[in-house]
Amino acid sequence: MLRVIIEVDSSLMLGSGSGRGSYIDSDIIVDDYGLPLFPARRLKGLLRESAVEVMEMLQQAGLKGFILLPVEQVFGSSIYPASIRVNNLYPPDYEQTIDYLNYINQEFPQLISKEAVTSALTDIRQQTAINKDGYAQKGSLRSVRVLRKPYTFTGTIEVLHLSLKSEIETMLALACLNLKRVGSRRNRGWGEISCALNSEDDKNLTEIVIAELKKWNPGQRPSRQVEEQSVAIVNKDYMEKILADTKGYSHKLEYTITNTTALLFTSLDGDENMVTTLDYIPGTALHGYYANQLIKNRKIKSAQAQDDDVFRQWFLEGNLGFSNAYLVYNGTQSKKHLLYPTPLFIHSNKQKDRLFSLIEYSAEDSRQVVRGYACIEDGELIKKEPEKTINFHLVRNANSTTARDRIDGHVKDEGIFHYQTLEVGQEFHGYLLGSKDNLEAFQSYFRDKPEIRLGRSINTQYGSCRITFSEIKENAISLDDSLLGEDENSGLKDNQLLLYFVSPVVLYNDYGYTSVSTENLARILEQRLGLDKGAIELSKSFAREMESNSFIAHWKMPEPTIRGWAPGSSFLLQFKVDIDKSLKERINALMQEGLGEKRHLGFGQLRFVSSLPEVKHYYASDIKDEFAKPNNISPLAERIIRQIYADYWDRIVLTTATWRANEFYKKNNEKVRLSSSLLGRLERIVQDAQKPEDLAGKIKELRDKAAKPLHDMKLNHSSLFKELTNMKLEDWYWGAVENEWKLANKLREEFDIKQDATDLYRNYWQAFLRTLRQLYKAENINIRGRGKNAE
Numbered sequence: 001m002l003r004v005i006i007e008v009d010s011s012l013m014l015g016s017g018s019g020r021g022s023y024i025d026s027d028i029i030v031d032d033y034g035l036p037l038f039p040a041r042r043l044k045g046l047l048r049e050s051a052v053e054v055m056e057m058l059q060q061a062g063l064k065g066f067i068l069l070p071v072e073q074v075f076g077s078s079i080y081p082a083s084i085r086v087n088n089l090y091p092p093d094y095e096q097t098i099d100y101l102n103y104i105n106q107e108f109p110q111l112i113s114k115e116a117v118t119s120a121l122t123d124i125r126q127q128t129a130i131n132k133d134g135y136a137q138k139g140s141l142r143s144v145r146v147l148r149k150p151y152t153f154t155g156t157i158e159v160l161h162l163s164l165k166s167e168i169e170t171m172l173a174l175a176c177l178n179l180k181r182v183g184s185r186r187n188r189g190w191g192e193i194s195c196a197l198n199s200e201d202d203k204n205l206t207e208i209v210i211a212e213l214k215k216w217n218p219g220q221r222p223s224r225q226v227e228e229q230s231v232a233i234v235n236k237d238y239m240e241k242i243l244a245d246t247k248g249y250s251h252k253l254e255y256t257i258t259n260t261t262a263l264l265f266t267s268l269d270g271d272e273n274m275v276t277t278l279d280y281i282p283g284t285a286l287h288g289y290y291a292n293q294l295i296k297n298r299k300i301k302s303a304q305a306q307d308d309d310v311f312r313q314w315f316l317e318g319n320l321g322f323s324n325a326y327l328v329y330n331g332t333q334s335k336k337h338l339l340y341p342t343p344l345f346i347h348s349n350k351q352k353d354r355l356f357s358l359i360e361y362s363a364e365d366s367r368q369v370v371r372g373y374a375c376i377e378d379g380e381l382i383k384k385e386p387e388k389t390i391n392f393h394l395v396r397n398a399n400s401t402t403a404r405d406r407i408d409g410h411v412k413d414e415g416i417f418h419y420q421t422l423e424v425g426q427e428f429h430g431y432l433l434g435s436k437d438n439l440e441a442f443q444s445y446f447r448d449k450p451e452i453r454l455g456r457s458i459n460t461q462y463g464s465c466r467i468t469f470s471e472i473k474e475n476a477i478s479l480d481d482s483l484l485g486e487d488e489n490s491g492l493k494d495n496q497l498l499l500y501f502v503s504p505v506v507l508y509n510d511y512g513y514t515s516v517s518t519e520n521l522a523r524i525l526e527q528r529l530g531l532d533k534g535a536i537e538l539s540k541s542f543a544r545e546m547e548s549n550s551f552i553a554h555w556k557m558p559e560p561t562i563r564g565w566a567p568g569s570s571f572l573l574q575f576k577v578d579i580d581k582s583l584k585e586r587i588n589a590l591m592q593e594g595l596g597e598k599r600h601l602g603f604g605q606l607r608f609v610s611s612l613p614e615v616k617h618y619y620a621s622d623i624k625d626e627f628a629k630p631n632n633i634s635p636l637a638e639r640i641i642r643q644i645y646a647d648y649w650d651r652i653v654l655t656t657a658t659w660r661a662n663e664f665y666k667k668n669n670e671k672v673r674l675s676s677s678l679l680g681r682l683e684r685i686v687q688d689a690q691k692p693e694d695l696a697g698k699i700k701e702l703r704d705k706a707a708k709p710l711h712d713m714k715l716n717h718s719s720l721f722k723e724l725t726n727m728k729l730e731d732w733y734w735g736a737v738e739n740e741w742k743l744a745n746k747l748r749e750e751f752d753i754k755q756d757a758t759d760l761y762r763n764y765w766q767a768f769l770r771t772l773r774q775l776y777k778a779e780n781i782n783i784r785g786r787g788k789n790a791e
Contacts, residue, residue: 001156002169002205003198004089004176006038008153010192011123011146013184014038017392017416024124026144026184029392031090032424033101034117035636038089038153040461041393046182047086048075051175065218067174069167076459082160083168085459088261089155093634100637102627108747111648120643123148146190157197160459173197173209249321249433249592252475253443257281257325257428257454261464262389262421264456268547268561275456276420279386280373281428283322283503283602284550285454290322290446291315297445310441318600319438324503324567325430327373329384337382338429339373340484340502341567345542346370346381346615355381355615358542359498359572376484381615387423391461392416421462433600439472477591479584483607492610495575496539497587499525503605504546506564506597514563516545521571528595529586535576543569550601564596564603573608638751645744645753652740653760656732657767664715665775672712679773681706682724686765691758695765696725727761 014036016029031037051071058064076082091097105112122145129140157172159165176195183191197205265278265285294314295305305311313319329337345358347367356367372385394416432439453463483500492498507524509515518538525536546566551558577583587608594604633641674682689695699710699721710721733741748755 001158001200002172003200003202004043004153004155004157005196005198006089006153007194008147008149008151008192009194010149011125011190012149012151012182012193013144013146013190014042014182015184015392017394017418020145023143024145025142028118028122028145028147030114030118032114033098034114035091035094035097035101036118036121036147036151038155039391040086040088040155041457042182043089043155044075044084044086044460046179047172047175050179051075051171054171054174054178057178062218063213063216066213066216067167067171069164069171071171073164074168074171082459083164084172085158085160085453086461087155087157087464088461089153091636092152092154093636096630096632096634097637097640099627099630100633101640103629104641106627107750108743110743111644111747116644116647117640118145119647120640121148121151122146144184169197169199169205170209170212173205174213177206177210248435249475249594251434251436251439251472253432253434253439253472254470255325255430255432255467256328257430257452257465257467259422259424259426259428259465262391262419262424262462263454263465264419264421264462265454266456268549273416274390274418274420277388277422277455279388279422280327281325281430281454283324283430283600286325286430287315287320287322287601289452289454290442293446293449314438314442319434320442321433321594321600322602323430323433323605324602325428327384327386328427328429329375329382330427331382336427337375337377339375339382339384342370342372342374342381342383343484343500343542343570343613344369344544344568345540345570346374346613348618352618355617357612357615359540359612374484376613376615379615379617381618383618386426388420389423391419391421393419419457419462433475436472443469443472475592477588477607479587479591479608479610481607481609482611483609484613492572492612493574495577495579497573497575497579497608497610498612499571499573500607500609501565501567501569501605502607503567504548504564504603505569505595505606506548506562506603507595508597516543516563516565518543518571521565524595525573528590529583531575531577531583537574537576538571539574540572541570543571562597633751641747641751642753645747645751648740648744648747649755649760650763652733652737652744653729653764654767655737655740656729657764658771659737660715660732661768661771661775664713664720665772667715668713669779672709673776674709674713674772676773676776678706678709679769683766683769686762686769689762692727692761695761696727699724724765727764729760729764 012028013026014029016027018027019025020027028036029039048071051074055064055067055071058066070080073080074083101112101117125144125146127142127144128136131137159168161168176197179195180193181187181191182193185191199205199208263277263281264275265280265282267276267278269276291305291311291314294300294311295302298308298310300308300311306316326341327339329339331337346369347356347358348354348370349356349367352368355370358367370381370383372383374381374383376382432442434442447469450466450468452465452467454465455463457463479497483502507515507520509517509520518541522536522538523533525531526533529536544566545563547561547563549558549561575583579587591607593599595606596604598604685698686695689698699707702710707721710724711719713720730741747753
C-alpha cells in the first residue's frame with residue numbers, strides 16, 4: 001500500500017455539512033472521538049483534479065509521454081473501474097491516541113468529551129458580508145470552525161491493478177506534489193497543505209518521480225519495475241472432486257464480520273439527496289465479493305466466468321449459500337448474543353416498559369411494534385439496533401473540463417448529497433451453507449484473506465471489514481431448537497406451529513409474479529411439505545411487505561425490483577393433520593434448505609418453532625467498558641490534554657473573576673465606585689504587566705487620589721488595593737469554584753503539566769475589571785430608564 005502524508009500549514013475547514021446549533025454555522029468533520037479526519041472521497045476528488053492539472057502541465061511542457069495512463073483509468077469513470085482504493089486519513093498514532101482518550105474520558109468525564117477534544121484542536125472564526133454602503137449586511141454573521149495548525153493526516157492508497165502499478169504511482173506522486181490547497185475557502189487563505197506519497201518501504205515516491213522526470217527523454221519509460229504478486233491456485237484434482245460432490249446445504253460455516261470503516265448497503269428508502277442503508281449485511285454483498293475474488297484468483301475473464309465450473313456451481317447454481325449477517329450484542333463477561341430480526345408479534349406499551357406477544361394478547365392502539373434485532377434470555381428481551389450516521393458529500397466540478405471552472409470551484413451542475421451508513425466498529429454474524437467439501441474448498445481459497453470490502457463506494461472511504469470464520473459443522477436444524485430463546489413451558493396447542501422468517505422471503509404465484517398473499521404462502525408450504533391442499537391454515541399473521549433489488553456489476557444495471565415478506569414476519573400455523581415424525585423430518589429439511597427464491601443470496605431463511613417466546617420486560621444492561629492507562633501517550637493525545645487543561649483553567653479564572661467582581665460591586669456600590677478613567681488606567685497596567693510583581697509595583701506607584709477608591713473598596717476584610725498588590729489566586733478559586741479547582745489540579749498531577757501562572761493573573765484581572773465596567777454600565781442604563789419613566 002502507498003502511504004499519503006498531509007501536513008496542515010494554515011487554518012483548514014473540511015466541512016461536515018452541518019453546524020452546531022446557533023453556536024457554529026459550519027462545522028468540520030470529526031470522528032466519534034472528536035478527532036478531525038480527512039474523508040477518502042474528498043481526498044480522491046482532490047487528487048483527481050490535481051492529476052488533471054498535472055497532465056495539462058506535462059502536455060504544455062512537451063512531456064506528455066511521461067505518463068501514458070488517462071486520469072479516468074486511475075480514478076475511475078463510467079467506462080473504467082477505478083484502479084486505486086483510497087482510505088480515510090487519520091492523525092498519526094491514531095489507535096494509540098484513541099486508547100488514551102478512552103482512558104482520560106473514563107477518569108475525567110467532566111473534562112473530556114467529544115466536543116472538548118475538537119475544541120482543543122480548532123478555532124472559531126466569524127465573518128460578515130459587507131453591503132453596498134460598506135456596512136455589515138444584516139443577518140450575515142457566520143461562525144465557522146477551522147482546524148488549527150500544525151496537524152498531520154496520514155492514510156493509505158491501495159493499487160488494485162498491479163500490472164499498472166508503476167504508472168499509477170507516478171501519476172499519484174505528481175498529483176500529491178501538486179496538491180497545495182484543500183477544503184472550504186482554499187482560495188481565500190485557508191487550506192494550505194503539503195502532501196507527500198510514500199511507497200510500501202516508506203521511500204518518498206514524490207522525490208523519486210521528480211528525479212525520474214528530470215532525466216526523462218521522450219520515448220523512454222520510467223525505470224521502476226513492479227513485481228506482480230503471485231496468486232494461489234487450488235489443486236485441479238481437488239476441485240474436480242468437489243464438483244462431483246452432491247449438492248445441498250448439509251453443512252454450514254459460521255462467520256463474524258467487524259466493519260473497520262462505515263458501511264453502505266443501499267436500500268429503497270432514500271431520495272435524490274439521501275442514500276439510505278440497510279441495517280444488516282445482505283448475503284448478496286458477500287456473494288458478489290467472493291465471486292469477484294474467485295474470478296481474480298483463478299484468472300478468469302469476467303465475460304467467460306460462467307464457463308468456469310467452480311464459479312458456475314458456487315455462484316450461479318447456488319451450491320454455496322450466503323446468509324444475511326445480523327447484529328451481535330456483546331454482553332457481560334464478554335458473552336456474545338447473536339441477534340435476529342425481532343418478530344413482528346412482539347409489541348410494547350406506549351411507555352416501553354412492558355412487552356406483549358400478540359399471539360396471546362389482542363392488539364391495541366396503544367401498543368407499538370418492537371423494531372430492531374433481538375434475542376431472549378431468562379425472559380428478558382435483549383434488543384439493539386445498528387448504529388448509523390449520516391455523511392455529507394459534495395459534487396464539485398462534475399463535468400468540468402477547463403482549468404477556469406476548477407479554479408472558480410463550482411459549475412452549474414454542482415450538488416450536495418448524503419450517505420447514511422452503518423457506524424464503524426459493529427459486529428455482525430452470519431453463515432455460509434453448502435456441502436462439507438464445498439465449504440472446505442471455499443476456506444482453502446479465502447481463509448487467509450480476512451480483510452474484505454463490502455457495499456457501496458468500496459474504493460473510497462467505505463466498505464472495509466474484517467471477517468473471521470469458525471469451524472465447519474453440520475447444518476442440523478430441528479423443530480425443537482430455540483432461535484430467539486423460546487420458553488419450553490409456553491407450548492402451542494396441538495398441531496400448531498409458529499413460522500418465523502429470519503430473512504426476506506420471496507415467493508412466486510402460479511402466474512410467475514412475486515406474491516405476498518397468505519393464501520399463496522399456505523399453498524407453497526403444503527407443496528414443500530407434501531401435504532394435501534387445505535392441510536395448513538394460517539390462524540394469525542404478523543407480517544410486513546418489503547421490496548428489494550440488487551445491482552449486477554457484470555451487466556452494469558440493476559435487477560427488477562421484487563416484493564416479498566420482510567424479516568421478522570411471523571405466522572401461526574394450524575395443521576389439519578397430525579405433526580408426526582415423518583412430517584417433522586420434512587419440516588426440518590425445509591428449514592435446512594430454505595423457502596422461495598434466491599435462497600443462496602440470503603433470502604428464504606425460516607424457522608418453525610413449537611414453543612412461544614416468553615418475554616415480559618426489556619433487558620437492562622449496566623455494562624461499562626473499563627480502560628487501563630496506556631503505557632505510552634501519543635504526541636497528539638498529550639497536545640489535546642494540555643490544551644483541554646489550559647482551556648479549563650481559563651474558564652475557572654473567568655468564573656472566579658466574574659463572581660468576585662460581582663461580590664465587590666454588591667458590597668461597595670453604595671459607598672465607593674471606580675471611575676471609568678480609573679478602570680481604563682488599571683486595564684492598561686494589567687495589559688502591560690509581564691508578571692504579578694510588575695502589576696503590584698505599578699499599583700503601589702499610583703497617587704493617593706487614584707489609590708483611595710482601591711483602598712475603600714473592600715470584601716471580607718480585604719481591599720481591592722491589597723488584592724492587586726498581593727494576589728492569592730488559589731484562595732480565590734477555593735471560595736468560588738472549589739470542585740473545579742480540585743479537578744484541574746488532579747489532571748495536572750496525573751499528566752505532570754507545567755503551568756505558567758503569568759497569563760492566569762492577567763486573564764483574571766482583565767475579566768474582573770471588564771465585569772465591573774459592565775455592571776456600572778448596566779446600572780447607568782437603569783437609572784436613565786427610571787428617569788424617563790418619571791418624566
